[in-house]
Amino acid sequence: MSEPSLKSEGGYVRQAWLVILLAVSYGAALAGVETTLGPKIAENKRNETYDKIPNLVPGADKSRTVEMLLEDADGNRRRVYQALGSDGSLRGWVLPAGGQGFADRIELLIGLDAPAARITGLYVLEQKETPGLGDYIAGPDFQSNFRDKPTAPPLEVVKGDPTASNEIPALTGATISSEAVAAIANAAIAAVKEAIRKHAVSLQPPPRSTKNRHNP
Amino acid sequence: MSDSDPTALERFLNGILPENPIYRQLLGMCPTLAVTGAMKPAVTMAAATAFVLVSANLIVSLIRGLLKPHLRILVFTLTIATFVTIADKALAAYLYQMSKQLGPYVPLIIVNCIIISRCEICASKQSVGVALADALGMSLGFALGLASIATVREILGSGTWFGLPVLPSGWHGWGIMVLPPGAFLTLGLLLGAAEWLGQRRAARATGKA
Numbered sequence: 371m372s373e374p375s376l377k378s379e380g381g382y383v384r385q386a387w388l389v390i391l392l393a394v395s396y397g398a399a400l401a402g403v404e405t406t407l408g409p410k411i412a413e414n415k416r417n418e419t420y421d422k423i424p425n426l427v428p429g430a431d432k433s434r435t436v437e438m439l440l441e442d443a444d445g446n447r448r449r450v451y452q453a454l455g456s457d458g459s460l461r462g463w464v465l466p467a468g469g470q471g472f473a474d475r476i477e478l479l480i481g482l483d484a485p486a487a488r489i490t491g492l493y494v495l496e497q498k499e500t501p502g503l504g505d506y507i508a509g510p511d512f513q514s515n516f517r518d519k520p521t522a523p524p525l526e527v528v529k530g531d532p533t534a535s536n537e538i539p540a541l542t543g544a545t546i547s548s549e550a551v552a553a554i555a556n557a558a559i560a561a562v563k564e565a566i567r568k569h570a571v572s573l574q575p576p577p578r579s580t581k582n583r584h585n586p
Numbered sequence: 587m588s589d590s591d592p593t594a595l596e597r598f599l600n601g602i603l604p605e606n607p608i609y610r611q612l613l614g615m616c617p618t619l620a621v622t623g624a625m626k627p628a629v630t631m632a633a634a635t636a637f638v639l640v641s642a643n644l645i646v647s648l649i650r651g652l653l654k655p656h657l658r659i660l661v662f663t664l665t666i667a668t669f670v671t672i673a674d675k676a677l678a679a680y681l682y683q684m685s686k687q688l689g690p691y692v693p694l695i696i697v698n699c700i701i702i703s704r705c706e707i708c709a710s711k712q713s714v715g716v717a718l719a720d721a722l723g724m725s726l727g728f729a730l731g732l733a734s735i736a737t738v739r740e741i742l743g744s745g746t747w748f749g750l751p752v753l754p755s756g757w758h759g760w761g762i763m764v765l766p767p768g769a770f771l772t773l774g775l776l777l778g779a780a781e782w783l784g785q786r787r788a789a790r791a792t793g794k795a
Contacts, residue, residue, distance in 0.1 A: 385654060388649065399672075411682075498693060
């Protein structure tokens with residue numbers, strides 16, 4: 371068959387109408403699937419979040435978790451989980467966060483202590499990074515690097531052994547995935563730290579908490 | 587359409603053994619190596635691939651008269667990607683832990699050559715019935731291939747099959763079988779065995795003739 375020129379075949383639309391039509395109908399079908407299954411997937415993630423809370427915040431009781439929306443530094447409302455001990459005392463916070471990784475979106479759960487000064491744990495809720503390289507971000511070794519890190523200054527990914535308290539060693543062959551996790555965590559913590567602190571203060575009797583706040 | 591095109595039954599049977607996607611065509615090696623550490627992920631992968639293959643073959647066969655030759659691959663890819671996304675979402679909604687275990691391998695079904703090759707070889711040229719039979723045969727062949735490798739790896743590696751213990755509790759499991767090297771070893775040995783059997787059968791057939 372000789373190569374027909376696009377013009378002699380009646381222009382782009384006549385050439386591509388099937389592709390356009392299919393793209394539109396597939397898009398509509400996927401929107402339908404997302405509307406139907408989206409809530410179910412969100413619920414699965416929420417259940418997993420609740421299951422992970424005791425691992426992310428030491429001493430937290432899964433059944434005492436309080437879910438709330440806090441206004442972050444950018445004025446958006448963000449979901450955070452208030453982790454309480456079985457006696458009802460504030461043990462810390464779990465912060466869901468997400469952002470672009472090397473391959474696809476990465477979703478994290480970040481555990482913070484009560485004054486949001488230290489990271490108490492980090493869990494990769496969802497990732498589709500390169501198998502055998504980037505997907506080690508979901509492994510226990512990488513995730514445990516984040517435990518007990520300060521929330522300020524921001525986390526930094528370094529190649530080789532970390533020398534400062536805010537440094538995280540990069541995964542070999544997966545620097546971009548490692549940096550993505552740190553960047554997502556940094557952005558989320560920076561956005562809600564103040565809101566969490568204000569909220570934590572309001573939970574305590576006012577005079578003392580004001581005093582404690584100035585003496586870290 | 588010429589008379590020499592395979593019939594629905596021939597297409598179906600070819601996919602299972604004579605043109606088995608894994609052992610004869612060596613296609614779909616990524617999931618073959620990656621998710622065959624145990625039976626459960628292997629069977630889930632086989633089912634998800636079957637869903638995409640059947641759906642894509644049906645749609646492509648239905649619209650085969652409208653396909654423009656130079657845009658056909660785009661249409662195949664678009665169709666496959668749509669059904670892969672549906673399979674991915676359905677797994678995340680109803681088999682959440684399995685979906686997490688399979689991770690990127692479900693979205694990677696998009697680049698599984700078995701599916702696009704069936705769209706190209708069969709569905710874009712033959713009727714809906716033949717395309718369906720072809721997709722079912724190939725899916726079955728792929729499932730058998732994955733299951734055979736997963737059976738060897740799970741039994742030797744963990745002493746279980748579908749998570750149920752099948753070897754005596756004294757069996758410690760060859761850890762390497764569950765790890766990536768075990769996938770290459772098992773695939774290589776099973777491929778060799780399949781080839782050897784095939785050649786022996788061919789030799790016997792020519793000897794008789």
